[in-house]
Amino acid sequence: MKEKVEKCLKDICQQAQKAIANNNIEKAYTAIYTSADIQYQWNQTYTDDALESCIKQLVSKKRHLVTDYEPQENVILFYDGFGLDTRGLALIYLKALCDLNYSVVYVAKEKVRNRQPELHKVTANKRIAFHYLRQKKGDALTTELLQAFCKHQPQVAFFYTEPSDVEACVAFGVMTGKVRRYQINLTDHAFWLGRNAFDYCVEFREYGACVSHKYRHIPEDKIRLLSYYPYFDKNVPFDGFPFDVGNRQILFSGGSLYKTFDDKRTYYHMVEDIMQQHNDLLFLYAGTGDKSGLIDLQNKFPDRVFVIDERKDLYAVMQHITLYLNTYPMIGGLMTQYAAVAGKLPLTLVSNMDNSLDGLLLNHKDLAVEFQDKEAVVAEANRLLSDEDYKRGKEEKIVKSVIDENRFREELGRLIEDGNTDFIFHLHDIDTSAFRESYMYRFSIDDLLRLVVNKYTVLLWCDYPKLVFYRLIRKVIRLFHK
Incomplete structure (x- = not known):
């Protein structure tokens, strides 16, 4: 399985490089996304130099879109590629930023507009603007995200997204030197794109800091530590158990x-x-x-x-x-x-x-x-x-x-104003080979087919006719067995 996956990844990367050389930008985005999606679930490496190089080339093609940029003091853009409500970390970051009285611009995709009731509840009557991106993917989505930067001109931006978000990686890459960029590393255990899309990598634990330093080659002076607290409503009533507990x-x-x-x-x-x-x-x-x-x-x-x-x-x-x-x-x-x-x-x-x-x-x-x-x-x-x-x-x-809400808010404010937190981490050698082996153990040919051939990778289908054929055959077989 390892040889098949590595061969496939090498070929997809070459497709991305070829697409950029031929100015076939949409195909380049698709190829980079597909490779990243595979690598996230295969999880045998934590970064990919060749893909990051491709992203840099895409960045160079978009720099002309951001000129005469004048960052506005106390304006913070928070890009959320996940778009969840109470799950994840977006809600506690946004609540803290609003409570610190920053002018916050929340940027997410249009599809999540009406899916975050709790997020809207905790930020109600605060200094926050909601900016939803209508484009779904590719170069147009990167352009729209850059337009959000140009419209609001934030001084600080938070980069919080999925591991294969090529569009945001390119946009944040364009903003190098114009905005102070913080990446919130939620998936510290796995592969992700965007090694050059931030000035500071905010880890929530020492483990993530060690992985980022050793395996992603992120310099120690770019790593910051900020733990998080669980957000939940303690007033939600107990709904009982589907069994009789008794005295057990x-x-x-x-x-x-x-x-x-x-x-x-x-x-x-x-x-x-x-x-x-x-x-x-x-x-x-x-x-x-x-x-x-x-x-x-x-x-x-x-x-x-x-x-x-x-x-x-x-x-x-x-x-x-x-x-x-x-x-x-x-x-x-x-x-x-x-x-x-x-x-x-x-x-x-x-x-x-x-x-x-x-x-x-x-x-x-x-x-x-x-x-x-x-x-x-x-x-x-x-x-x-x-x-x-x-x-x-x-x-x-x-x-x-x-950690409680007050401590989190104080440390986040310190991170923005002073560039650091009171959380201390110590870098030490770390070996994640056993952890990565568990991913290899679970990864199957069906996983590879599913990740290469799906509705998001249509631009690559012509390059992989055999995989498309096998994927269709397997779907037919499953339908037959149902």
Whole structure:
């Protein structure tokens, strides 16, 4: 599989280079996007010098669009390529920027205009303008984003987007030297485009800083650290459980299920070992994805293992459980913080794939909720489930371990005004090979076909007739089996 993916990536990159040379700009955008999309999900490298070079060439073709630029003091543009409402980090950044009394320009794609009720609620009556981009992709979208810069002339811009957002990378590249640019690195564990689209890379944990420095080759003086807090409404009422709890205890876990799979099925063995020693224990998982491991647990522990979808009353759910077990080999960042704020202990098996609770909980090493092996997690869970006084003592410490809204706002203001925060990080050598191997293990030929042949890559279809044919055949076979 590795040879096929690498050959495909090399060929797509050559398509991008050829398209730029022939001034076929739309095809160049498509090729760069496709390569980045594959590399994000393949995740064997964190940056691509050849693609970044292509982006630089596209930047040079757009510089003429921005002239006579006079940055306006206290005006901040926030570009949000995700366009989510409460998920992610956009809402807490925008709320803090507004509360700091900056004049904020929020830029997102037209399709999200009416999909962010909570974001509009928390920024109501603030100094914020909403600028929606009507173009969907390609060179026209880059031009429209640059027009937003020229219209509002911000002094500072935040770059917060998906890993394959070529258009924004080009636009922010054009703004080099005109705007002070901060990239919010949400996907610090994976490949992304835009290594030259910012002046400062804002990491939320030391792990991300080390990855960016070693693997993305970002200089230390361009890296800043700012942790985040979970935004949620504590007043959302508890919606109950789809089962009778009675006097039983609940071990809770959740998040996208791909985070629970390694080649040894370690996570599921942990749950099984804990369940076997406590007949009064229920296991509840909230999330979506491959449920095969959970189905196995349900067969082993009838009427004791339950699966639910993501919940809007997650904070209330946390208040009604006994312990939270983090996913493995990848932990759930926001789920960890939800548990801590609710006063529940997030038991975590540390993996060299995802580097523990760094950046999620303050003084995480002093909380004694991280463990180096599966047996230690099981032993701690057994003690906590059996000794209420011991559990209560540890819970008192966990509540204070999450950065709050006020601290976040203060640090963000310090970052903008002084160029740094009070959060300290130490760069050290890091090896993510085991983590990357897990991605290679999951990646299939179907993934490659899906990423190369889809509605966003039509301009490349003529270059890959065999892949188009195989993709169509596989779709027909699936329809037939239905």
